[in-house]
Amino acid sequence: MHRVSGLLVMLLLAGAHLAPVGGLAQEGGDHLQVVASFSILADVARNVAGDAADVTALMPLNADPHSFVPAPRDLVALAEADVVLTVGASFEEGMAVSVANAGEDVNVVVASACVAILPFGDAAAHGDDAAHEEAAHEDDAAHADDSEIAALCATHKAELAALVGEAADAPQDAAPLGRLYTLDCGEAHEAGGCDPHVWTDPDNVMLWTMMVRDTLSALDPDHAAAYADNATAYLEALNALVNEEIAPAVSTIPEASRKLVTNHAALGYFAHRFGFEVVGLVIPGASTLAEPSAAEVAGLIDAIRAEGVPAVFAETTANPDLAWRIAEETGVPFYTLYTGSLGEPDGPAGTYLDYMRHNVRTFVAALGGTVQ
Ligand SMILES: [Zn+2]
The missing domain is CATH 3.40.50.1980 (Nitrogenase molybdenum iron protein domain)
Incomplete structure (x- = not known):
């Protein structure tokens, strides 16, 4: 049996371990x-x-x-x-x-x-x-x-x-x-x-x-x-x-403003790749399945003020209430990103390419970049 447990236990590749796909023509057409x-x-x-x-x-x-x-x-x-x-x-x-x-x-x-x-x-x-x-x-x-x-x-x-x-x-x-x-x-x-x-x-x-x-x-x-x-x-x-969209857009954001406070840890790879600092997270941890303590919220508010973080980002897949309250408390604007899901097919983030474009446009607008 092929199954995933823990991490990667089964990665099935290059024919040798892939279960043969028989009877394609019989079930569900030939696809x-x-x-x-x-x-x-x-x-x-x-x-x-x-x-x-x-x-x-x-x-x-x-x-x-x-x-x-x-x-x-x-x-x-x-x-x-x-x-x-x-x-x-x-x-x-x-x-x-x-x-x-x-x-x-x-x-x-x-x-x-x-x-x-x-x-x-x-x-x-x-x-x-x-x-x-x-x-x-x-x-x-x-x-x-x-x-x-x-x-x-x-x-x-x-x-x-x-x-x-x-x-x-x-x-x-x-x-x-x-x-x-x-x-x-x-x-x-x-x-x-x-x-x-x-x-x-x-x-x-x-x-x-x-x-x-x-x-x-x-x-x-x-x-x-x-x-x-x-x-x-x-x-x-x-x-x-x-090369033609994200990097040029990010280059318009002042380096001192490339600071992110996001709802949960969804942007770590983007930050790493494009030179942003993740100053803090509304929901601690890598998952959305945790709640911050009062002390963690207070610490985040302090960090936003101390670091001069320009904005707080919520996301479409999680309740934005706490992120919104933190933005209000610190007096910085509040924006919504697509993180763990695409948007509707005919909307601004219906594909991965558009999802990235939308988020980058949002960063440019929120962090003092120049809209091109
Ligand atoms: Zn996530």
């Missing part, structure tokens, strides 16, 4: 049935699948991914899927058991397996030695482990480097804990643990794209050429998004 855990991963998968495979998102739009628990109809979708794509790193907290029980014929692939996972919380701010030591272990593990996943991640890392060049090694204020496939993220969300919000750095979405491409191609070799072409086009679009 591969792909279920992604949430809307952003589903959008990436659709860009790779094109017309050749059917992709659905398990979580509805605007659900909080941390707390989402599948309904009975979702269990049916899981059981009927040829492959289930997850973020991993304990992101899908509420659906891990259901995915694990999806059935023997369901392949589960962790899209972030090759992503360099950042710690969240205080460890990120301090860039401490422990993190650097763990990063060193990453290479050891990769060298010691000649498994298929290590080899696959090495090829994806090289493909990414060829696409994005030096930008892949941008600001290193916090050293990664390691590539996800080398880590056991567990279920705890204490400071220094795995931050699962990898997609706010488009480079990581490029790694997702490669993983989806190789997974779909292994399961459905007849359409491998289409998946490869679609992935190439999407990788180019992601790279252009960074």
